[in-house]
Amino acid sequence: MPRKLGLWTMWAVLLAVGLVTLGLGLRGPAGPPRPPAWAATPRPVDHGGPVLTRSAPVQVAVPSIGVRAPLARLGVGRDGSVQVPAADRPDEAGWYDGEATPGERGPAVILGHVDSSEGAAVFYDLGRLRPGHRVEVNRADGRVAVFTVESVERVAKDRFPTRRVYGPLDHPGLRLITCGGSFDRAGGGYRDNIIVYAAQTAVR
Structure with a gap:
């Protein structure tokens, strides 16, 4: 859904700050797993699959991690900032309802903390994902949207790619x-964000 770039930028910056607040640096100076530079080069997949109607997501699964x-x-x-998942639920992720639901046309955005006072959180290993890996999202209507990682x-x-993340x-x-x-x-x-870009390739 289109937005003015200024509003996108504000939300993106505040989102980054919110996700970092709970980053406690528990895993040493090297930080969480980092994707190699080559993983940022998009490996496009077929975008010709079915487009679903709106239905809230209820669960995300990333088998490879x-x-x-x-x-x-x-x-x-x-x-005006995007909310982030609850601090006391490090194993829970959150879907931003101001964008598409997974399976709808557009970018569905799911956020998760990297760590907490208890240790590694739900998306600690996100940097281990590679192009070609699979992400599955269960929806309230019983459908499962299957995505393939592109990059x-x-x-x-301070260089958050707002338009690429939130753009149409x-x-x-x-x-x-x-x-x-x-x-x-x-x-x-933490100084950075890890961002995974994926496209829907199947529906179950």
Whole structure:
């Protein structure tokens, strides 16, 4: 759904800050797994599959990194920032309801913390994903939208690719977002974001 770039930019920046707040740097100075540079080069997949009607997602599964997590609905807070998953539920991810639902035409955006006071959180291993890996999203209508990863990138928070993440698509897409890179103890958060770009390739 189209938005003014200024609003996209504001939300993206505040989103990055929110996801970093719970990044505690628990895994040493190297930080969480980082995708190799080559993984950022898109490996396009067939976008000609079915397009579904709107139905809220309830679960996300990423078999290659052992993730199967419930999805909370995330909106926009009073300050205009995108909400993030609850701090006390590190194994839960969240779907931003201001964009498409998985399976609809457009970018569906799912957010998850990288770590918490208890250790690794739901998207700690997101940087291990590679083009060709599969992501499955169960929807409230009983359908499962199956996505294939096209690219994985690590970007500095101050260079967040707002338009690429939130911009309109002519097919059902998916973005998975968490924090990554090295931990800035002075600033109290990770310096980067890990972003996975995927396209729907099947429906069950």
